[in-house]
Amino acid sequence: MSGLGTAFGSGAMTNSIQDLGLARAFLVIGSNTTEQHPVIALQIKRAVRKGARLIVADPRAIELAELADVHLSHQPGTDLGLLNGLAQVILEEGLWDRDFVARRTENFDAFRASVAPYTPEFVERLTGVPAEKIRQAARLYATSRPAAIVYAMGITQHVAGHRNVLALANLAMLTGNVGMEGSGVNPLRGQNNVQGACDMGALPDVYTGYQKVVNPEARAKFEEAWGVPLPAECGLTVVEMTRAAAEGKVKAMYVVGENPMLSDPDLHHVREALESLDFLVVQDIFLTETAQLADVVLPGASFAEKDGTYTNTERRVQLIRKAVEPPGQARPDWWAVAELAERVQRDRGPVSFYYNSPAQIMEEIASLTPAYGGIRHERLGIQGLQWPCPTADHPGTPVLHRERFTRGLGLFAPVEFMPADELPDGEYPLILTTGRLLQHYHMGSMTRRVPGLNQLVPQELMEINPVDATRLGLPDGAPARVRSRRGEVLTRVRVTDRPRLGVVFMTFHFAEAAANLLTNPALDPTAKIPEFKACAVRVEPA
Amino acid sequence: MSKVSLKIDGQTVQAEAGSTILQAAEGAGIHIPTLCYHPVLPAEGACRICVVEVAKQRLLLPACTYPVAEGMEVLTESPQVVEARRFVLELLLSDHPQDCLTCEANGDCELQDLAYRYQVKRSRFQGEVHRYPLDEANPFIARDMTKCILCRRCVGACRDIQAVDAIGLAHRGFDTKVAAAFDAPLQDSTCVFCGQCVAVCPVGALTEKNARFLGRSWEMTRVTTVCPYCGVGCLLDLNVKDNRIIKVTSNWEGPANRGATCVKGRFGYEFVHSPDRLTRPLIKANGAFVEASWEEALDLVARRLAEIKGQHGPDSLAVLASAKCTNEENYLLQKFARAVLGTNNVDHCARL
Numbered sequence: 001m002s003g004l005g006t007a008f009g010s011g012a013m014t015n016s017i018q019d020l021g022l023a024r025a026f027l028v029i030g031s032n033t034t035e036q037h038p039v040i041a042l043q044i045k046r047a048v049r050k051g052a053r054l055i056v057a058d059p060r061a062i063e064l065a066e067l068a069d070v071h072l073s074h075q076p077g078t079d080l081g082l083l084n085g086l087a088q089v090i091l092e093e094g095l096w097d098r099d100f101v102a103r104r105t106e107n108f109d110a111f112r113a114s115v116a117p118y119t120p121e122f123v124e125r126l127t128g129v130p131a132e133k134i135r136q137a138a139r140l141y142a143t144s145r146p147a148a149i150v151y152a153m154g155i156t157q158h159v160a161g162h163r164n165v166l167a168l169a170n171l172a173m174l175t176g177n178v179g180m181e182g183s184g185v186n187p188l189r190g191q192n193n194v195q196g197a198c199d200m201g202a203l204p205d206v207y208t209g210y211q212k213v214v215n216p217e218a219r220a221k222f223e224e225a226w227g228v229p230l231p232a233e234c235g236l237t238v239v240e241m242t243r244a245a246a247e248g249k250v251k252a253m254y255v256v257g258e259n260p261m262l263s264d265p266d267l268h269h270v271r272e273a274l275e276s277l278d279f280l281v282v283q284d285i286f287l288t289e290t291a292q293l294a295d296v297v298l299p300g301a302s303f304a305e306k307d308g309t310y311t312n313t314e315r316r317v318q319l320i321r322k323a324v325e326p327p328g329q330a331r332p333d334w335w336a337v338a339e340l341a342e343r344v345q346r347d348r349g350p351v352s353f354y355y356n357s358p359a360q361i362m363e364e365i366a367s368l369t370p371a372y373g374g375i376r377h378e379r380l381g382i383q384g385l386q387w388p389c390p391t392a393d394h395p396g397t398p399v400l401h402r403e404r405f406t407r408g409l410g411l412f413a414p415v416e417f418m419p420a421d422e423l424p425d426g427e428y429p430l431i432l433t434t435g436r437l438l439q440h441y442h443m444g445s446m447t448r449r450v451p452g453l454n455q456l457v458p459q460e461l462m463e464i465n466p467v468d469a470t471r472l473g474l475p476d477g478a479p480a481r482v483r484s485r486r487g488e489v490l491t492r493v494r495v496t497d498r499p500r501l502g503v504v505f506m507t508f509h510f511a512e513a514a515a516n517l518l519t520n521p522a523l524d525p526t527a528k529i530p531e532f533k534a535c536a537v538r539v540e541p542a
Numbered sequence: 543m544s545k546v547s548l549k550i551d552g553q554t555v556q557a558e559a560g561s562t563i564l565q566a567a568e569g570a571g572i573h574i575p576t577l578c579y580h581p582v583l584p585a586e587g588a589c590r591i592c593v594v595e596v597a598k599q600r601l602l603l604p605a606c607t608y609p610v611a612e613g614m615e616v617l618t619e620s621p622q623v624v625e626a627r628r629f630v631l632e633l634l635l636s637d638h639p640q641d642c643l644t645c646e647a648n649g650d651c652e653l654q655d656l657a658y659r660y661q662v663k664r665s666r667f668q669g670e671v672h673r674y675p676l677d678e679a680n681p682f683i684a685r686d687m688t689k690c691i692l693c694r695r696c697v698g699a700c701r702d703i704q705a706v707d708a709i710g711l712a713h714r715g716f717d718t719k720v721a722a723a724f725d726a727p728l729q730d731s732t733c734v735f736c737g738q739c740v741a742v743c744p745v746g747a748l749t750e751k752n753a754r755f756l757g758r759s760w761e762m763t764r765v766t767t768v769c770p771y772c773g774v775g776c777l778l779d780l781n782v783k784d785n786r787i788i789k790v791t792s793n794w795e796g797p798a799n800r801g802a803t804c805v806k807g808r809f810g811y812e813f814v815h816s817p818d819r820l821t822r823p824l825i826k827a828n829g830a831f832v833e834a835s836w837e838e839a840l841d842l843v844a845r846r847l848a849e850i851k852g853q854h855g856p857d858s859l860a861v862l863a864s865a866k867c868t869n870e871e872n873y874l875l876q877k878f879a880r881a882v883l884g885t886n887n888v889d890h891c892a893r894l
């Protein structure tokens with residue numbers, strides 16, 4: 001998010017899902033697309049069948065890696081070295097787009113100097129990827145036009161996450177792959193409305209549409225609209241909230257539809273933090289691990305039981321429509337928040353929360369959010385609208401940065417390699433990386449209540465390389481104990497060549513083998529994203 | 543694109559050069575029946591139900607694959623065409639169980655619709671018939687190959703939409719059937735249970751296993767909405783009867799997915815009706831939850847939040863919004879945190 005905002009002026013996916021199919025080459029990094037974003041993977045697979053080239057960078061031999069022209073199997077946490085290496089080859093071999101760089105970007109010279117040391121041989125030592133493969137990948141990406149970069153949380157969930165994204169933006173600008181169909185830098189957002197939650201300002205530093213709370217003009221605008229003075233300092237991020245709760249600085253939390261008891265890194269710490277609160281309210285559709293710790297639990301409506309909009313990963317605002325009644329007294333979250341807001345301010349009551357429908361809430365959003373200015377429920381129909389959509393007659397924007405970048409010129413950013421926060425050592429010799437499976441979702445509270453999905457994948461199976469498994473005496477299916485500096489879990493293992501030597505892989509779908517008891521809460525200093533994708537562990541038979 | 547001019551059923555029609563007779567007819571609002579053809583798939587030209595009569599051509603031609611030509615004269619329902627279609631239908635029905643009374647596809651079956659349209663009551667042909675056992679061993683797809691008309695749409699969907707190639711035509715001649723490699727059960731094949739094959743099957747051969755006997759197509763309302771899982775944002779049609787989601791069907795207009803889904807979007811809806819759903823507000827008293835009314839629960843929450851804010855200041859409060867909530871809900875949550883509680887401590891798990 002923050003990386004693309006810095007480089008291009010907008011943090012969102014530059015292109016659209018359907019136009020990705022027009023790419024002549026793909027660089028897929030940190031995205032197990034066929035399992036995490038299956039229907040986007042269809043675009044990639046179909047394009048590859050028609051001759052598009054595919055470069056996959058992933059420490060595991062994921063399904064797309066099998067179809068790839070080049071698979072770069074790098075050590076987890078070394079993405080930045082790899083990306084700088086690709087840029088070095090493109091520059092060294094003169095494969096860059098001089099015209100695009102001259103017309104549409106700035107700070108090129110500093111960037112060029114910064115990647116000069118990242119020769120393929122040096123990068124091979126950093127990442128474990130053979131130098132020749134790095135050259136091959138760089139040539140494929142630079143010489144096929146248009147070429148699209150696709151990435152997901154495998155890039156952002158590192159202490160170097162922000163820098164990784166800047167490095168991807170550098171590559172796209174260097175090759176002129178921005179602003180046309182089939183190109184761009186395309187972050188695939190994990191959950192169905194992550195894009196929308198960010199757009200709506202459910203973030204500690206921005207109001208809707210990324211208007212900064214520290215900007216006095218933006219604040220004044222919202223103060224006027226809402227009729228009260230607003231706080232001027234940025235708030236706390238999720239991981240900072242739980243830290244502040246443990247320190248006694250945050251006393252009460254209102255948690256809606258989230259389960260930090262499974263989703264946050266270092267779960268032992270999260271439990272302590274939530275237990276030390278004076279007051280915890282959880283609003284959800286199930287009694288999640290987090291809800292069990294609550295003082296008050298409010299029953300929410302599911303997606304099928306309410307109206308509203310979601311914004312997908314390609315910035316498309318789409319209608320959801322109520323199909324069934326919520327069970328018992330469950331109510332849509334918008335109703336509950338509005339009711340609560342009215343009650344909290346009973347004696348001071350200046351901020352209006354009277355809405356008779358989500359459509360009416362969207363009108364208020366549109367009035368305060370330039371990119372959503374033309375969005376109204378009645379305009380959305382089946383096709384929805386892709387923001388920016390500033391006015392009531394604007395058709396929406398499928399491809400960003402066409403003639404110019406949102407910030408004007410694209411900004412090249414020199415980014416130095418930094419290693420993962422925690423590296424393997426004698427005591428914790430393996431690297432654990434985490435991710436998703438096709439059949440399950442996030443913390444499993446929904447998919448694990450679908451019997452057929454459980455039948456397909458009933459339990460966690462930690463992936464481990466045959467060489468590591470043999471050395472540790474772990475046959476396929478054996479129970480294993482996995483320990484990190486923060487905790488331990490029991491799981492069964494699946495012996496497979498998918499992970500590279502020294503790397504093990506777990507999902508976070510299964511509460512009984514919660515990978516986040518192990519993961520490292522070290523944060524990227526800019527994006528404040530924890531390093532889920534690499535931590536040091538020790539595995540032994542259980 | 544250059545245009546050609548032709549006559550269909552006496553009507554002059556302009557069509558793109560290179561388009562098929564079927565496309566030209568559709569553009570002019572003339573309906574030609576199809577079975578193996580599906581608009582999202584490459585035409586196979588396998589079933590011959592779409593044949594039409596073209597002047598100066600000795601044989602009837604399949605409209606779904608035959609290209610238009612300048613000056614062409616096409617008849618879509620001539621006696622000869624109708625006779626040919628009835629022949630195709632009789633052949634199909636001669637090896638089809640015709641147990642429409644209890645068939646899942648009843649009312650939503652293209653073979654049934656065509657038999658009705660061409661008044662084919664029973665087949666003149668008596669021959670060997672296929673009898674395969676109903677396959678329900680996998681979690682999601684009921685496969686009744688006795689009803690398969692070998693149109694190959696499912697094979698095309700698995701190959702061209704899903705790019706999986708889990709299924710194909712196995713064996714030859716009379717024994718030809720749609721199967722996974724080595725005729726293995728679907729659950730032991732490369733099938734990813736996207737359900738694309740079910741979505742395109744024109745008859746009752748492939749159906750949603752967990753929807754069997756829960757409702758007829760005309761009893762269900764279809765509500766178009768967005769998948770609750772990943773960020774692709776696939777459009778789905780929820781098929782609802784008596785306040786329950788019975789099944790999910792493809793919405794071919796969906797801008798992000800054009801009818802495609804993964805296993806979660808197509809088959810992952812049952813959590814909505816899970817007995818574990820929260821149905822009442824709960825208040826914890828002495829370590830155990832007690833059911834409460836919304837009034838009580840909201841009043842308690844409002845009072846406690848106000849008290850804690852009064853004692854410790856607004857930044858002692860924090861709100862976690864959600865990537866599963868709608869835009870409107872996230873907007874209200876941050877408005878609540880900022881304007882009512884007075885803190886910017888609002889976030890969601892975007893980073894996680």
Ligand code: SF4
Nearest residue numbers: 700733734736737739
């Ligand atoms: S469910 Fe999907 S993958 Fe499986 S056979 Fe059908 S189309 Fe192919």
Ligand code: SF4
Nearest residue numbers: 690691693694696743
């Ligand atoms: S299973 Fe259905 S779609 Fe597949 S060939 Fe048979 S009738 Fe056609």
Ligand code: SF4
Nearest residue numbers: 769771772776804807
């Ligand atoms: S159907 Fe699958 S790919 Fe589409 S939005 Fe849902 S989870 Fe994502």
Ligand code: FES
Nearest residue numbers: 578589590592606
């Ligand atoms: S629909 Fe044309 S041959 Fe089947």
